[in-house]
Each structure stands twice: as structure tokens, then as C-alpha cells.
Amino acid sequence: MTFVIIDYGKMSLxxxxxxxxxxxxxxxxxxxxxxxxxxxxKRYGNVLANDHLSLELHSxxxxxxxxxxxxxxxxxxxxxxxxxxxxxxxxxxxxKDIEKFALxxxxxxxxxxxxxxIYEDLTAIENVTFFGELxxxxxxxxxxxVKESLEFTNLYERRNEFPKKFSGGMKRRLNIACSIVHxxxxxxxxxxxxxxxxxxxxxxxxxxxxxxxxxxxxxxxxHYMEEVEEICSRIVIIDKGKVIANGTISELESFIxxxxxxxxxxxxxxxxxxxxxKKIYGVKDCHIKNQVLTIISKYGxxxxxxxxxxxxxxxxxxxxxxxxxxxxEDLFLTLTGRTLRD
Amino acid sequence: xxxxxxxxxxxLLKNIRDIKMLLILILSPIxxxxxxxxxxxxxxTASYVEPPLVGYVNLDKGNMSHTFNVFLQQDEISELIExxxxxxxxxxxxxxxxxxxxxxxxIDDNYSSQLQDEEETEIEILGKENRTYVAxxxxxxxxxYNLNASIIxxxxxxxxxxxxxxxxxxxxxxxxSYPKSIDYYAVQTLLQFLLLCSIFGVSIxxxxxxxxxxxxxxxxxxxxxxxxxxxxxxxxxxSFIAAIIxxxxxxxxxxxxxxxxxxxxxxxxxxxxxISNGLGVLLGSFTNxxxxxxxxxxxxxxxxxxxxxxxxxxxxxxxxxxxxxxxxALNIIFGTIYDYPKRLIMNGFIGLFIMLIIVYAMIIxxxxxxxxxxx
Numbered sequence: 001m002t003f004v005i006i007d008y009g010k011m012s013l014x015x016x017x018x019x020x021x022x023x024x025x026x027x028x029x030x031x032x033x034x035x036x037x038x039x040x041x042k043r044y045g046n047v048l049a050n051d052h053l054s055l056e057l058h059s060x061x062x063x064x065x066x067x068x069x070x071x072x073x074x075x076x077x078x079x080x081x082x083x084x085x086x087x088x089x090x091x092x093x094x095x096k097d098i099e100k101f102a103l104x105x106x107x108x109x110x111x112x113x114x115x116x117x118i119y120e121d122l123t124a125i126e127n128v129t130f131f132g133e134l135x136x137x138x139x140x141x142x143x144x145x146v147k148e149s150l151e152f153t154n155l156y157e158r159r160n161e162f163p164k165k166f167s168g169g170m171k172r173r174l175n176i177a178c179s180i181v182h183x184x185x186x187x188x189x190x191x192x193x194x195x196x197x198x199x200x201x202x203x204x205x206x207x208x209x210x211x212x213x214x215x216x217x218x219x220x221x222x223h224y225m226e227e228v229e230e231i232c233s234r235i236v237i238i239d240k241g242k243v244i245a246n247g248t249i250s251e252l253e254s255f256i257x258x259x260x261x262x263x264x265x266x267x268x269x270x271x272x273x274x275x276x277x278k279k280i281y282g283v284k285d286c287h288i289k290n291q292v293l294t295i296i297s298k299y300g301x302x303x304x305x306x307x308x309x310x311x312x313x314x315x316x317x318x319x320x321x322x323x324x325x326x327x328x329e330d331l332f333l334t335l336t337g338r339t340l341r342d
Numbered sequence: 343x344x345x346x347x348x349x350x351x352x353x354l355l356k357n358i359r360d361i362k363m364l365l366i367l368i369l370s371p372i373x374x375x376x377x378x379x380x381x382x383x384x385x386x387t388a389s390y391v392e393p394p395l396v397g398y399v400n401l402d403k404g405n406m407s408h409t410f411n412v413f414l415q416q417d418e419i420s421e422l423i424e425x426x427x428x429x430x431x432x433x434x435x436x437x438x439x440x441x442x443x444x445x446x447x448x449i450d451d452n453y454s455s456q457l458q459d460e461e462e463t464e465i466e467i468l469g470k471e472n473r474t475y476v477a478x479x480x481x482x483x484x485x486x487y488n489l490n491a492s493i494i495x496x497x498x499x500x501x502x503x504x505x506x507x508x509x510x511x512x513x514x515x516x517x518x519s520y521p522k523s524i525d526y527y528a529v530q531t532l533l534q535f536l537l538l539c540s541i542f543g544v545s546i547x548x549x550x551x552x553x554x555x556x557x558x559x560x561x562x563x564x565x566x567x568x569x570x571x572x573x574x575x576x577x578x579x580x581s582f583i584a585a586i587i588x589x590x591x592x593x594x595x596x597x598x599x600x601x602x603x604x605x606x607x608x609x610x611x612x613x614x615x616x617i618s619n620g621l622g623v624l625l626g627s628f629t630n631x632x633x634x635x636x637x638x639x640x641x642x643x644x645x646x647x648x649x650x651x652x653x654x655x656x657x658x659x660x661x662x663x664x665x666x667x668x669x670x671a672l673n674i675i676f677g678t679i680y681d682y683p684k685r686l687i688m689n690g691f692i693g694l695f696i697m698l699i700i701v702y703a704m705i706i707x708x709x710x711x712x713x714x715x716x717x
Contacts, residue, residue, distance in 0.1 A: 083560040103563045111561040115554030121359040122352065133348045134562045178558070190557075 032059045033095060034186055034217045035080065040089030042075050042241075049075040050086070051241035057186075057219065062212050064232030065221040066332070072241035073221040074114065077188050080219075081106060093186065107136060110184035110216075114191040118163050118174050124150065125159035128177050135182035149177040153207065169200025176207060180216075187211060189220045193227060205231050225329040237332060244335050249328065256331050259284065262295040262304065265320035266311065273314045280306050287333075291319075296333065299325060345564055346572040353576025357542070358583075367584045371535040375592050378531065379524030393424045396469075396476055397434035397446030400427075404454020410465070413483045414447075422479060438469050445469020445476050482523070528598035529675050532588050533668045534647040536615050539584075542577035543622020544635040546570055547709065570709065574619055581615035602678030606687075610674040613694045617667050620701040627708040670694045 035057035042050040049072045057063050067073050078084040080091060082102035091098040093105045118127050128146045137145055150156040153173035163171050172192060180187065189208060193201045208231055212218050222228055228235055229249055237245040245252060269291055277286045277293070282301030287294045297303060304323070311318060357363060398414065400407055414425055426443060428434040434446040448466040456463040465484065467477050547570060559569065586608070592598040600607065621642075625635045646666035647653070663669045673690030676682060 078557075078560075081561050083557075103565070106561060106563040109561065111558060113554035113557040115557070117554035117558035119352075119356060119555070121356040126352070126355070130348065130352045131558070131562070134345055134564055136563065138344075175554070 033057075034059050034061075034093065035219075036090070036092040036095075037076075037080070038090040040076075040079055040091060041087045042072075042079055042084060043087060044075075048241045050079065052089070053238070053241060053243055054089075055236060055243060055246075057217060059185075059217050060212070060215075061234055062208065062218040062220060062232045064228030064235040065219055065238060066223065066225065066228055066235055067221075067238035068223055068332075071238045073238055074190055075241075076238070077111075077190055077219070077221065080188070081109065081111065107182070108185045110179035110182065110187040112176050112179045112187065112189045112192050114194060116171055116175050118171065118178060120162065120164045123160050123162055124155050124166075124174050124177075127163070127174060128181050131178040132181040137182055145181050145183065149181040152180070152210075153177040154203075167200075168195065169197055169203065172196055172200055172204060173207075176204065180211065184216060187216050187218050189218065191221055191223070193222070193224070201227075225327075225332075229328055237335070239332070239336050245331065252331055253328055256328070258299045259330070260297050260299045260323060260325050261330055261333075262293075262297055262307070263320075263322040264293045264295070264307070264311070264318060266291055266293060267317040267319060270314045270316060273310060273316060276310050276314070277307055280310070283307075294333070296330075345568050346575065349564075349569060349572025350575035350579065353573045354579050357577065357580040367535060367538065367581070368587055371531045371588050372591055374535075375524070375528050375531045375588075375596060375598070378527040379522075379596060379598065393420070393422055394444045394475070395426055395442070396423045397428050397437055397443040398425045399429070399431050399434050399446060400449045401431075401451040402449050402453040403451065404458070406454035406457045407449050410449065410483060419479065423476060435468070443469070447476065447480060522599070524592075524596050525599035525679075528589075528592040528596065528600070529672065530647065530650075530652040530668075532585060532592075532611075533614065533671055534643065534652050535588075536581060536585055536611070537618050537621075537646060537668065538639070538643050539577065539581040539615055539618045540622030540625065540639050540642075541636070542581065543574070543619040543624070544626040544632070544639065545622075546573040546577065547623050547626040547712075548630070548632055548635070567709075570623070574623065577619050578612075578615050581619060582612055585611045585615065599679055602675065602680075606678045607675055610671050610690070610694070613698065614667055614671045617694065617697050617701055620698070620705060621667075624701055624705050624708065627705060627712060630712075667694060667697050670697070 033056065035055065037053060037055040039052045039054050040050050041048070041052055051072075053072065053076060055076075065073050065076070075084065079086050080093065080098065082091075082098040082105070094108065096105055098105060119130070122130060125146060128149050129142065132142050132146055132149075147156065150159050153176055155170065155173055155177060158166070158170070163174055166174065176192070187208075192204055196204065205227060208218060208220065212231075220228065220232060232249070234248050235245070235252055236243055245255075269288060271288070273293070274286050274288055277283055277295060280303050282298040282303045284296045284298065286296070295307065308318070400411065413419060414423075426437075428437065428446070431446075431448055434443065434448070437443045438446060446468050448468060450464070450466070453463050453465075465480050467480060469476070589600055589607070589611075593600045622635070622639070625638055629635045629638070645662070647668050649660055649663035649666050650669045650672055651660075652668070670690040670693030673682065673686050673693070677684075677687040677690060
């Protein structure tokens with residue numbers, strides 16, 4: 001077992017990396033390595049979108065890339081495909097340098113963009129055929145794979161219809177069909193469930209699991225922890241262009257298992273109270289937003305009376321109080337003081 | 343090459359299915375040609391009951407009035423007015439007084455000499471009845487004459503004493519044909535709308551309005567130049583097909599005159615749409631912004647055709663006509679229909695080829711420097 005320490009400001013996250021993963025990293029021939037990203041830097045003006053970001057992905061994994069809006073997830077995916085230039089660092093996909101072999105690499109990669117990427121003036125089958133041909137498919141092979149993709153996404157029966165007649169969920173499925181027609185080894189899903197109803201969302205998540213079982217390695221970006229928990233074998237959390245956590249779900253959970261979250265709604269905001277509460281024994285952090293105090297406290301420490309006393313002394317009237325054990329969703333809060341959807 | 347063919351095919355398919363674009367590019371010029379080309383004729387038809395008897399006095403001994411005689415002898419005109427010749431103005435005036443004729447057309451004896459001296463001259467219309475009606479017919483002739491003169495002036499043929507006469511005779515008399523309003527506006531309006539095909543070119547190099555599509559396209563194993571060339575070919579094909587439809591419609595429905603060398607006409611149209619689509623690509627590459635590109639295009643689509651008389655033969659923006667591809671295409675198309683001197687047709691081709699080379703050389707320069715991530 002190997003431990004990896006990731007520094008994030010004043011906090012440190014220690015993760016246990018399982019032995020299988022360690023063995024893969026050590027594979028010098030890189031056979032099992034799908035993606036190797038080393039310390040990439042990408043800047044948009046003065047904004048650092050990717051700040052010495054490093055990441056590795058192995059064959060068969062579903063990697064959840066988690067982070068709030070503007071964390072640098074999409075920039076990372078663009079850099080991974082060579083669609084955006086990087087200032088420094090190195091990116092290898094399938095063991096090949098993306099800068100030198102972009103076109104060759106792209107043949108084996110499928111991208112499901114966050115926004116719909118289908119032509120409304122082409123029928124479902126024409127959309128899939130068009131992208132299939134551009135991925136280099138032709139003849140019988142093209143026909144078979146187009147049919148399989150449409151069947152996989154339950155759209156074959158409606159293949160001759162135009163997407164403008166489709167529901168939002170069906171359009172999302174067509175979006176996926178266009179990305180997987182060429183049976184890619186690596187599929188990048190960039191927040192594919194944004195604005196999707198729960199039924200279609202479940203369908204998409206199931207499809208991703210099936211694709212993974214059929215041999216595709218997957219990178220799935222989201223800012224919904226519950227989605228990532230459901231399908232991903234490993235989670236990487238990005239904030240401000242940096243990796244702030246990297247590990248399996250159980251590894252990340254172990255980091256926050258001794259924490260509890262206390263939410264107290266008060267009648268008026270008093271910023272002195274935040275500093276006072278932070279000094280109470282067992283309290284790890286305290287934030288206030290919209291008249292709700294969020295306190296991260298060590299689990300099992302009996303400090304709630306002291307917290308309430310402090311609030312009384314500051315003449316804060318308590319409207320509501322809620323205590324719960326920390327979930328994986330709260331990990332981001334623990335690390336950054338913000339929630340994923342702030 | 344296979345990918346370029348695929349992209350071109352689907353680009354064409356998408357454009358054909360775009361109803362809004364179909365309306366703008368095909369239906370609008372068809373309607374506009376009808377309105378511009380028939381506004382005068384419809385006035386004539388509306389007033390027509392039976393051909394009124396109109397007196398005609400031509401005191402001019404020169405050759406210039408001969409074209410007007412030819413005009414009056416046309417079958418179409420004799421269906422509208424019945425001409426009775428008189429030798430003097432007094433004779434005709436008496437006939438009006440006696441109610442034999444309703445009105446008269448009078449040409450003075452210095453008509454040809456004034457025209458040859460590049461002075462204004464008049465065709466006078468007198469009478470009690472049908473004056474406006476007769477004036478409309480005469481105006482049709484005068485406008486046509488001025489249009490032809492304007493076209494020739496646009497080609498910078500040195501106009502010296504007498505030369506205007508030679509050209510005028512060459513244009514109108516050799517075939518004894520002249521462009522009617524519908525003929526003239528069929529060509530002008532077609533070229534004006536084909537210039538609008540630059541819109542396709544702009545969208546080719548601009549970030550797709552559907553953000554997701556831009557991401558997907560850049561993620562495909564396709565070179566940037568393959569994508570641009572493929573889409574460009576698709577758009578050019580669509581513009582060309584649209585042009586053929588407009589030509590066929592205006593020829594068989596509006597009876598517009600397209601009776602020149604068809605190969606020459608269609609080749610010119612193809613060259614023109616290659617240039618107009620390329621112009622859009624260039625504009626898109628240069629501005630990298632939809633709003634700016636469309637703004638500039640809207641301006642060009644009015645100013646450039648206006649400079650070659652698409653709205654009126656008399657135009658203030660004539661000096662900039664040398665940068666209008668319309669000018670060169672008009673030379674060739676009118677040239678083959680109305681037997682312009684070969685030199686003019688050749689000038690048209692040289693002009694179009696020079697524009698083609700300049701536009702595409704600039705595209706290669708700007709697109710070569712542009713990063714794929716900005717598309």
C-alpha cells in the first residue's frame with residue numbers, strides 16, 4: 001500500500017492508493033496506461049485554468065472528475081485531446097504524445113460534450129453516420145456500428161426522425177450515440193446529465209456502466225457527487241485548476257468519516273461569532289452563508305452546548321438546527337470551505 | 343479526400359433542409375426580380391384596354407433615333423400602342439385636336455447630335471389622353487438606354503466623341519435586342535443574393551452557435567483544413583444550385599432573357615459563388631465575430647451591387663465598383679446575352695480570377711495563423 005499526500009493550502013489529504021493501482025503506475029511499458037498527464041499549465045489571460053495538474057488513468061477505469069463550475073475540468077478535457085494548447089507539462093494518451101499524434105489518438109477517443117452536439121437538420125441515423133464516417137468507418141462496418149449505437153441508446157426505432165422532434169433525454173442519448181459509434185477505447189463525458197430529467201439521467205448513467213463493462217475506459221466530469229459515487233471507480237477533485245483529492249470512494253470517505261456537519265440557521269449575521277466558534281474544541285472550520293452557519297466538527301466531540309452558548313452571548317436567535325455525519329459531498333466543503341455548487 | 347467529400351455532402355444536405363435559408367436565398371430573389379422587373383410592365387398592363395392610336399413625329403436625320411424606331415416596331419410595343427407616323431409636329435397636333443390620335447411622340451431634329459455630344463436630349467410626349475401611358479413606354483426605352491450606357495461606363499471604356507454611339511449601336515442594334523427591366527433585374531438581383539452566400543462562409547470558420555458541436559468537431563480525427571474545405575464545397579454547391587433554380591425560374595416563368603452561352607453563364611455563376619463564399623470565410627477569419635461579420639456583409643451586399651447599378655443606373659458609389667465581383671460577372675453575363683465586345687467579357691473573367699486569387703490567398707494566410715481552438 002502506498003500513501004499519496006496532496007497539499008491544498010493549509011490542509012493535507014492523505015490517501016491510500018490500492019496495490020493494483022500502484023502496480024499499474026509502475027508498468028514501464030505503459031500497456032495499461034490510457035492517460036498520463038504531467039504538471040500541465042493552461043492560462044486564459046490572468047486566470048490559471050490548469051495549475052500544474054497531474055493525473056493518470058488506467059484501462060478499465062471510470063474516473064470521476066469533480067469540481068465546481070470554472071474549476072478547470074473542461075479545459076483539462078480540451079487539453080487532453082490537443083484541442084487547446086498548454087503552456088507547459090506533458091500529455092500522453094495511449095502512451096503517445098498528444099501534440100504529435102493528435103489525429104491518431106482522436107480516432108480512439110469519443111467525446112460527449114456538455115452541450116448537445118447534434119445537427120437538428122439531419123435525422124438521427126444521418127447524425128450518427130456522419131460522425132461515424134469522420135471517425136473513419138465505411139461500408140458494412142459503418143452500417144453495423146451505426147445500427148448498434150442507435151440500438152444501444154434505444155433510438156433505432158426513431159432513426160429516421162429529426163432531433164427537433166426528440167425530447168431532451170432522447171437528444172442526450174443521440175449525443176452519446178454519435179460519440180460511441182466508432183467503439184472508442186476512451187470516452188470523455190463532460191457533464192452529460194446537466195438539465196436532464198431523472199429518468200434520462202439514470203439511463204445515461206447505466207449506459208456509461210455498460211460501455212465500461214464492454215471495454216471502454218471513461219472520464220466522467222460532473223459537479224454532482226452522487227452521480228460520481230454511483231458509477232466511478234476513482235474520483236479526482238479539482239479546484240482552481242489543481243487536483244485537491246484523488247482516490248477511490250472508500251479512500252475519500254475515510255478522510256471525512258470522523259467529521260460531522262452542523263448547520264444552524266440564525267436570525268442575523270454576526271461575523272464575530274464565526275471566529276469565536278472556530279476556537280471551540282473539536283471545530284475544524286466554520287462558514288456563514290445566507291444566515292446559515294455551517295460548522296465542520298470532529299465527530300463524537302460534545303461541543304454543541306458550547307456553540308449554542310456562544311450564539312446566545314452574541315444575541316443570535318436560533319431558527320433551525322441540523323446535525324449530520326459528513327458525506328462524500330461534504331469533502332469539497334472540508335477541503336475548500338465551499339460547496340461544489342457554490 | 344474522403345472526409346472532405348463526407349463533410350461537403352452533409353453540409354449541402356443541412357443547407358437544403360434549412361427552410362429559413364431557402365427562403366432568403368431562393369424565394370426572396372425570385373420575388374424581388376418579379377417586383378423590380380415587372381413594376382413598370384404591370385402598370386402598363388393595368389392601363390391597357392386596347393392599343394391607343396399615337397402619333398409619331400421623328401425629325402431627326404441621325405442614326406441615334408433609329409434605335410427608338412426599332413423599339414417602337416417591336417411586337418410587344420405594337421401590342422400596347424398603335425403608331426401613326428406624321429411628318430411635322432403641326433400635322434400631329436391637328437390630328438390630336440381632331441381626335442384622330444390621342445397623343446404624340448415627338449423627336450427633335452438635333453436628337454442624335456446632342457446624344458453624340460454627350461448632352462441630354464428629350465423625347466417629347468404631347469396630347470390630351472393617354473399621355474402618362476405613352477410616357478411609361480417611352481421611359482422604358484430611356485431607362486434601358488441609360489442602363490446600357492451605365493454598364494459600359496462601369497467598364498471604363500474611354501468615352502470619346504462618337505464612341506458612345508458606336509457602343510450603343512453595338513449593344514442595341516446588332517441583335518436588335520435590349521435588356522428589359524425583368525432581364526436586367528434578373529441578373530442583378532441574382533448576383534446580389536449570391537453575394538449574400540458569404541454568410542455560409544462566415545459560419546464555416548466561426549465557433550458553431552451550438553457550443554457542443556464546436557467541441558465535438560474539434561475532437562474528431564479531421565484536419566482543420568479538411569473541415570473548412572469540405573464545408574466550403576458544400577456551401578458552394580448549395581449556392582450554385584440556388585442560382586440555377588433562380589435562373590430557370592426567371593427564364594421560364596418571368597421570361598427573363600438568359601439567352602447567352604449557357605456554359606459561360608453557369609461557369610461565371612460558379613466562379614462568383616466560389617468568390618462570395620470565400621469572401622465570407624475571409625471575413626469570418628478576419629473578424630472572428632458573427633455580429634461584425636454579418637454587419638460588414640449586410641453593408642457589402644447593398645453597397646457593392648449598388649456600385650454596379652443594381653438599384654439604379656445612376657449611383658454615387660460607382661467609383662468603388664472595381665472591388666465588386668458583381669461588376670465582372672455582369673460583364674460576362676450581359677456580354678454573352680447582348681453581344682458585348684469580346685474584350686469586355688475577357689476583362690470580366692480577368693477581374694473574377696484576380697478576385698478569386700486574392701480572396702483565397704488571404705484565406706490561406708489568415709487561417710494558417712489561426713488556432714483551431716478559436717474556431
